[in-house]
Amino acid sequence: MPVEIDIEHVARLARLELTAEEKERLRAQLGLILEHAAKVGEVATAEVPPTAWAIPRVNVLRPDEPTPSLPVEEVLANAPEVEDDRFKVPKIVEVE
Amino acid sequence: MTEGRDLCDRSASELAELLRRGEASSVEVTRACLARMDALEPRLNAYLTRTDDLALEQAARADERIASGDAPAVAGIPLALKDVLSTRGVRTTCGSRILETYVPPFDCTPWARLSEAGSVLLGKTNCDEFAMGSSNENSAFGPVRNPWDLDRVPGGSSGGSAAAVAAGEAVWALGTDTGGSVRQPAALCGVVGLKPTYGLVSRYGLIAFASSLDTVGTFTRSVRDAAVLLQAIAGKDPMDATSLPDPVPDYLAALTGEVRGLRVGVITEAFGEGVQPAVAAGVRAAVDRLADLGADVGEVSLPHTDYALSAYYLIAPSEASSNLARYDGVRYGLRVEGRDSVEMMARTRGAGFGPEVKRRIMLGTYALSAGYYEAYYGQAQKVRTLIIRDYDAAFARYDVLVSPTSPTTAFRLGEKVDDPLAMYLSDVFTIPANLAGVPAISVPVGLDETGLPIGLQLTAPVLREDLLLRVADALERELALDLRCPAIAGQGQSGA
Numbered sequence: 001m002p003v004e005i006d007i008e009h010v011a012r013l014a015r016l017e018l019t020a021e022e023k024e025r026l027r028a029q030l031g032l033i034l035e036h037a038a039k040v041g042e043v044a045t046a047e048v049p050p051t052a053w054a055i056p057r058v059n060v061l062r063p064d065e066p067t068p069s070l071p072v073e074e075v076l077a078n079a080p081e082v083e084d085d086r087f088k089v090p091k092i093v094e095v096e
Numbered sequence: 097m098t099e100g101r102d103l104c105d106r107s108a109s110e111l112a113e114l115l116r117r118g119e120a121s122s123v124e125v126t127r128a129c130l131a132r133m134d135a136l137e138p139r140l141n142a143y144l145t146r147t148d149d150l151a152l153e154q155a156a157r158a159d160e161r162i163a164s165g166d167a168p169a170v171a172g173i174p175l176a177l178k179d180v181l182s183t184r185g186v187r188t189t190c191g192s193r194i195l196e197t198y199v200p201p202f203d204c205t206p207w208a209r210l211s212e213a214g215s216v217l218l219g220k221t222n223c224d225e226f227a228m229g230s231s232n233e234n235s236a237f238g239p240v241r242n243p244w245d246l247d248r249v250p251g252g253s254s255g256g257s258a259a260a261v262a263a264g265e266a267v268w269a270l271g272t273d274t275g276g277s278v279r280q281p282a283a284l285c286g287v288v289g290l291k292p293t294y295g296l297v298s299r300y301g302l303i304a305f306a307s308s309l310d311t312v313g314t315f316t317r318s319v320r321d322a323a324v325l326l327q328a329i330a331g332k333d334p335m336d337a338t339s340l341p342d343p344v345p346d347y348l349a350a351l352t353g354e355v356r357g358l359r360v361g362v363i364t365e366a367f368g369e370g371v372q373p374a375v376a377a378g379v380r381a382a383v384d385r386l387a388d389l390g391a392d393v394g395e396v397s398l399p400h401t402d403y404a405l406s407a408y409y410l411i412a413p414s415e416a417s418s419n420l421a422r423y424d425g426v427r428y429g430l431r432v433e434g435r436d437s438v439e440m441m442a443r444t445r446g447a448g449f450g451p452e453v454k455r456r457i458m459l460g461t462y463a464l465s466a467g468y469y470e471a472y473y474g475q476a477q478k479v480r481t482l483i484i485r486d487y488d489a490a491f492a493r494y495d496v497l498v499s500p501t502s503p504t505t506a507f508r509l510g511e512k513v514d515d516p517l518a519m520y521l522s523d524v525f526t527i528p529a530n531l532a533g534v535p536a537i538s539v540p541v542g543l544d545e546t547g548l549p550i551g552l553q554l555t556a557p558v559l560r561e562d563l564l565l566r567v568a569d570a571l572e573r574e575l576a577l578d579l580r581c582p583a584i585a586g587q588g589q590s591g592a
Contacts, residue, residue: 005462014417014461015424015438016454017446026458029516033459036517039406040475043482050477051484053308053338054533055294055558060337074201080431087426092437 002031003038104128104264105584108173108321111267115162115172122155122162122172125267126216129174132264133218136583142240142256142265144179145187146219158214170328171214176266178257179220180227181312182301183207186217190303191225191235194429194448204301205336206270206312206329213328218266221256225450226420227272227305229253230280230522233513234452241509242285243583244548248506251281251522254315258285261315263583268325269315274306275408276502276526278313279538283501283551286540286579288568290314290322291526293559294533295340297326298333306415307338309408309530319539319569323347326561342559350562351569356390358567361494365401366525372504374544379500379552382541385574386498386567396494398486403479404528409520410463410476411531416453417460423448455516484532491557496567499525501538501551529555537564539572540579549579 007023007030018026072085081088103111103125114120130148137143151174158172177183180190182200189195203211211217224234232240232255240255242248243263250259254271258281261269271278273291282289290313297312304310314325324347331344362383367376387393425431425444432447434440449457463472490497502522512519529536535558538551552571556563 007458010458010462010465011442013465014457015421015441015445016449016457017442018454019446022451022454026455029455030459030462033409033455033516033520034462034472037406037410037463037472037476040403040410040479041471043400043403044475044478048478048481050474051480052477053294054480054484054531055340057295057338057340062334070201075427077201078198078428080425080429089426090434090437090440 001035003034005030005034102128102132102264102587104132104267106267107318108267108316108324109318111173112169122158122216123152125172126151126155126174126218129218129264129266132587135587136243136263136265139246140241140243140259140263140265140583141238142221142259142263143176143219144189144191144222144237144256147186147217151216151218154216158216161214168213168328169324170210172216173267174216174218175210176218176221176257176260176269177207178223178254178269178271180223180272180303181207181270182303183217183220186220188220188303189237190227191223191237192448192450192453193236194423194444196430198428200301202301205298205333207301209329221254221260221269223256224253225453226303226416227253227274227277228416228452228456230276230519231507231512232256233509234450236450239509242506243581244286244506246583248508248548249284251284251502251506253277255281257315258282258287258289261285261287261317262581264587268317268321271313271315272302273311273313273530274309275412275530276523278315279526279536279551279553280502280523282315282538283549284506286549286581288316288319288322288540289538290326290564291529291536292326292330292561293340293535295338296559296561297329298336298339300333300335304419306412307419308415309412311530319565319572320348320351322537323351323565340559345562347562347565350566352566353570353573355386355567355570358391358496359494360386360391360393360567361396361490361497362393363497363499364395364397366499370503370521371500372544375500375504375550378542378544378550379498382552382571382575383498386571389570389574394494396490396497398490398528400479400482400486401528404483404531405520405524407476407479407483408527408531409459410472411480413456413460414463414473415460417457417464420453420457480531483528487532487534495556496563497555499553501525501553505544505548505550525553534558535561535564537568539568540577541571541575542577
């Protein structure tokens with residue numbers, strides 16, 4: 001059976017504005033995809049350990065030496081809005 | 097064999113020899129590629145950004161270097177890069193509206209190495225948005241068409257790189273492979289596509305999709321070219337903590353043409369329901385040729401193949417939903433204003449991402465959300481362990497494994513766009529190698545009844561690219577196909 005999803009909740013978590021039509025389509029499509037994906041539960045038993053990385057590497061270290069940073073003006077050149085040497089964002093908290 | 101072909105249709109190895117002997121110049125080869133782009137781009141749409149001036153400048157410099165007798169193997173050979181690979185000063189869009197005007201302030205390591213070695217950049221190739229797709233129809237800038245049949249898809253997500261190499265719009269190209277995005281389009285466009293071992297090629301500057309699966313791979317016209325291009329980009333990079341420290345072997349030395357006694361395992365599960373009969377027959381016939389050459393051929397089962405697709409479509413979207421959180425309208429890319437930061441982010445992402453990217457972000461966000469994590473993401477990671485065990489068991493008995501690269505040859509534009517599950521099945525044979533981190537290559541083995549290319553996939557154990565290349569090269573020599581796609585058949589000696 002297709003999986004029932006609270007699309008509004010997931011879209012809020014993903015910070016993704018969706019149209020009513022997109023929500024309807026995603027509700028149907030994700031339900032079917034998840035129904036298929038749930039097959040993983042058929043074979044993934046308790047004694048099988050999970051794998052996050054196929055070729056694990058642990059504690060990859062490099063010498064802690066300062067190297068030149070990217071030029072500030074080149075980095076800021078891609079920003080939608082800049083003030084002085086900073087990225088500018090809309091208001092985050094209300095101030096009295 | 098390729099006498100009489102335009103310069104832009106020859107293999108890199110053949111061109112390198114012409115350049116070394118002074119019988120052609122890099123500027124001439126580059127002009128031939130640019131002329132081919134002028135002629136075919138209105139139909140193929142393989143490139144999102146062309147870098148003509150830069151290419152001619154780099155070609156002129158390569159010619160000086162070659163004349164001085166001190167030039168690496170890749171010098172002067174024109175290359176295309178998939179538009180998810182960062183290039184300093186050259187727009188990099190990921191096929192997305194959200195990065196339509198993004199200009200990276202640094203080079204990805206593979207291109208930095210090639211550029212250092214005298215490579216020539218023709219431009220950035222079209223792809224599915226953020227490399228998510230199997231048909232290239234998810235690009236925000238229009239689909240790429242397959243040079244073998246303009247009504248068909250080139251495969252995806254690296255469809256532009258595959259089409260460009262097949263059509264002489266580049267001599268070779270780089271793409272990326274997270275679930276088959278190099279091998280599947282290579283198969284559908286009749287070129288060689290290599291996905292190396294996870295971590296063999298640095299991903300610094302590759303714009304991330306699914307970090308535990310992403311690899312940088314090659315598109316070439318011959319297996320020899322794949323060996324040369326891989327040699328130039330492989331090896332440890334301090335900028336990528338996942339890159340492997342192992343020494344890189346001499347891949348050309350692996351091309352001995354000898355497969356006698358080599359154990360070749362044909363994957364039983366890869367010839368079942370849903371595989372186009374001509375594809376199964378083409379791959380089986382090629383395996384028979386390997387047996388003729390003295391390979392020891394047998395059948396092998398990878399019993400969890402069926403579950404790989406399910407696991408992949410939980411793991412990849414989960415990682416994508418996390419990686420793509422960075423597109424928030426603050427540091428780069430599109431911004432759509434809102435009353436506050438949160439509304440600005442949601443509107444920016446709603447306007448900037450296309451349908452498939454939204455689908456995967458939603459899927460991944462759901463699979464990682466409280467209450468569902470164990471049932472989906474956690475279980476998928478266990479399946480990943482089972483897939484790796486399948487390979488371990490298979491490689492205990494066989495040196496390389498064989499399957500079709502994709503269940504079908506190139507399908508029609510629009511055929512699967514409304515059915516995500518049918519589209520996802522296109523990668524059913526390529527996904528397991530990404531989950532296990534093992535290397536795999538797709539080589540053309542013939543055409544189906546409608547004249548579309550069939551790809552055979554070889555898979556080898558971790559860091560055994562030498563084995564892959566050896567078997568693929570032997571097969572290529574034995575088959576001696578002279579593939580020439582219809583899109584270039586009408587092209588004269590333009591620019592050559």
